[in-house]
Amino acid sequence: MQKKKEIKILRNNNPIGIFDSGFGGLTVMSAINKALPSESLIYFGDTAHVPYGAKSQNAIIKFSKDITSFLISNKVKLIVVACNTASALALPVLEKTLKVPVIGVIAPGARAAVDASKKLRIGIIGTEGTIGSKSYPKAIKKLAKAKTYQQSCPLFVPLVEEGLTDGEITDSVVKKYIKPLLAKNIDTLVLGCTHYPLLRKILEKNLEKNIVLVDSAKSTVLEVKRILEQKSLLASKSGKKYLKFYVSDNPEKFKKIGKRFFSKNITDVKKINLTN
Amino acid sequence: MQKKKEIKILRNNNPIGIFDSGFGGLTVMSAINKALPSESLIYFGDTAHVPYGAKSQNAIIKFSKDITSFLISNKVKLIVVACNTASALALPVLEKTLKVPVIGVIAPGARAAVDASKKLRIGIIGTEGTIGSKSYPKAIKKLAKAKTYQQSCPLFVPLVEEGLTDGEITDSVVKKYIKPLLAKNIDTLVLGCTHYPLLRKILEKNLEKNIVLVDSAKSTVLEVKRILEQKSLLASKSGKKYLKFYVSDNPEKFKKIGKRFFSKNITDVKKINLTN
Incomplete structure (x- = not known):
């Protein structure tokens, strides 16, 4: 292994890399952009392989390795895995193999859930992959003696991707999906997929009022900030800041749909063929 | 270009190659297997990229080229594109570049629809990609002066893949999706996606009785048979026949879910990494 040199850099204007299977991670990118406005950000959406939710762990690890190699070649100083499925299934491998800090969305989401929950009865919704990995229950139980109840929601991503964030179909x-969790008397519900914040309103309509909805974006941003500070990696305020977007398929569609997730227009999206 | 030798072979025991984005094409494979029981069949399900429905034409062409190269390396004598999206977006390129006959599901489906329709008012349902390509209306209008009405149904594939082929959600x-087509007074409805035959019952429940449902599988088989006969490519009855299944991800899941589509058990599935 190459020995790292201990050079203390007080400011580092290299970009932060963020990736997801598609659009969902843009909700995390948007939160980082607001909280850390001096940081340059590079986003990669793996739209050739979307959705990740029902694919195998081997496949998710392979996709994640290819994407992070691309981000590293763009000199990122830190990587955010802004996808719950990839965080659940590939983060341990990425942490071992990459030389920059890697932050997933699950540990911060678990932290936020434990902080929000009074009765420590926590529901988790996510994709088949995320739920199957039991990553949230494990992360939550490291922090507190909580009861956790999981439910996979494989139709939520297709519904959001089709723009059906309200209406009769989505309501049913x-x-x-929510019924078995309500029966467990949860007081907190983790939105364990970066698509789900777009369903917040219709979820709230169907939940009892005392149930707190937790999404990972905010707490992931806090973790990003903490690591950048700790490792003296924050960008200088006077630096030239940029936002870049890359996808593995369909840049035009990404521009069109992405703005709903990013909360502002996305102008320049490049398509990249990863080595695999 | 290599010059083809004109050798007349009366029987050819090489396999037929069949591919789809995932499980859907197994409905076509099952029909071929029943109608042509002496033929060896090789199936490829591109489960690393599934679903194809909302991906770009460039991506679909690339995936299709990689898969057909693999099938050709397995000495297939004919290729069936058992996926409506790939038939709609990649067939013309495959027909130009491959040296074996290539059969898509759209022309046979259009033929069957025209044969079935009395009033020539034909509805077509399919993925975003298939509907956007207008392949069915074009193919139908080559055969008859028909009125065609299209509707993309992006939630049908996720519903079928989750096993939700009946019940309240699927019903709504x-x-x-069907409402605007009923308003057009159609007498025939083309199931323009190989997943949709699994929704036949719930579709029939929601359609008026006089509307005929058409799926491409049967007429695709007739076309396969016709080409094999015409080109003297039929297998000999005494030959050793086999069925092989390959996927780009998750062979275990393919075995489990695939049997619903293939109507019998699938025992041996191999995972293949295509060059891309």
Whole structure:
């Protein structure tokens, strides 16, 4: 292994890399952009392989390795895995193999859930992959003696990607998925997928009022900030800041749909063929 | 270009190659297997990239080229593109570049629809990619002066893949998609996606009785048979026949879910990393 040189850099204007299977991670990127406005950000959406939710761990690890190699070649100083499925299934491997700090969304989400929950009865919704990995229950139980109840919601991503964030169909899908969790008397619900914040309103309509909804974006940003400070990696305020967007398929569609997730227009998106 | 030798072979025991984005094409493979029981069949399900429905034409062409190269390396004598999206977006390129006959599901489906329709008012449902390509209306209008009405149904594939082929949610999704087609007074409905035959019952429940449902599988088989006969490519009855299954991800899941589509158990599935 190459020996790292201990050079203390007080400011580092290299970009932060962020990736997801598609659009969902833009909600995390948007939060980072607001909280850390001096930071340059590079986003990669793996739209050739989207969705990750029902694919195998081997496949998710392979996709994640290819994407992070691309981000590293763009000199990122830190990587945010802004996808719950990839955080659940690939983060341990990335942490071992990459030389920059890697932050997933699950540990910060678990932290936020434990902080929000009074009765420590926590529901978690996510993709098949995330739920199957039991990553949230494990992360939560490291922090507190909590009861956790999981439910995979494989139709939520297709619904959001089709723009069906309200209406009769989505309402009946939400009711179906939420019912077993309500029966468990949860007081907190973790939105364990970066698509789900777009379903917040219809979820709130179907939940009892005392149930707190937790999404990882905010707490992930806090973790990013903490690590940048700790490692003296924050960008200088006077530096030239940029936002770049890359995808593995369909840049035009990404521009069009992405703005709903990013909360502002996305102008320049490049398509990249990863080595695999 | 290499010059083809004109050798007349009366029987050819090489396999037929069949591919799809995932499980859907197994409905076509099952029909071929029943109708042509002496033929060896090789199936490729591109489960690393599934679903194809909302991906770009460039991506679909690339995936299709990689898969057909693999099938050709397995000495297939004919290729069936058992996926409507790939038939709609990649077939013309494959026909130009491959040296074996290539059969898509759209022309046979259009033929079947025209044969079935009395009033020549034909509805077509399919993925975003298939509907956007207008392949069915074009193919139908080559055969008859028909009125065609299209509707993309992006939630149908996720519903089928989750096993939700009946029940309240699927019923309301079906109603939503079918409504504008019913208003057009159609007498025939083309199931323009190989997943949709699994929704036949719930579709029939929601359609008026006089509307005929058409799926491409049967007429695709007839076309396969016709080409094999015409080109003297039929297998000999005494030959050793086999069925092989390959996927780009998750062979275990393919075995489990695939049997619903193939109508019998699938025992041996191999995972293949295509060059891309």
